[in-house]
Amino acid sequence: MTNGRCATCYGTGELVTEQGPTTCPDCFGDGNPLGRGAKMEWRLRELERAHRGSGQDAEGDVLWLVHELRRCREALLWIVARCQDADEADPLAKDVKFRAVEALGLYDVKVP
Ligand SMILES: [Zn+2]
Structure with missing residues (x-):
């Protein structure tokens, strides 16, 4: 990340290849770095588009x-939601939620 801009295309949204300019695969032309969860969904859509x-x-x-993969991510989202309803002092719910959030890439989890 460069000043909050996509580090792959330096915020231009484009990469120049031997075939000419293409949309940056890491920010999808936006120029801003996406969260991991959003990136995953865009990549899945791109894979579907390319193969269907x-x-x-x-x-x-x-x-x-x-x-x-979408089914598993939906299950993880459900697990995160259930853990948010649990008692905050419950160490099992806290640990499970941490693992699920990390796998989903919902936010940048800081490991102490
Ligand atoms: Zn980019």
Whole structure:
């Protein structure tokens, strides 16, 4: 990260490749660094777009993996929500919530 801008494209939103300028794959042309959760969803959409209807051998496998990943992330979100309802003194809920938040990349978790 450079002054809050995407470090890959230096905030321009574009990368110049041998094929010409392309949209930056890390910020999707925005120029600002995205949270990990948002990045994940954009990458999943890009994978789906690239594979759906491609007729390639891997099409079904990739779409299945994207579906399974979304399903697991939804389950993790549900776990985070349930842990937020738990007693704040409950160490198990606190630990489970920390792990789920970290896996989802909801916010930058500072490890002490
Ligand atoms: Zn970028």
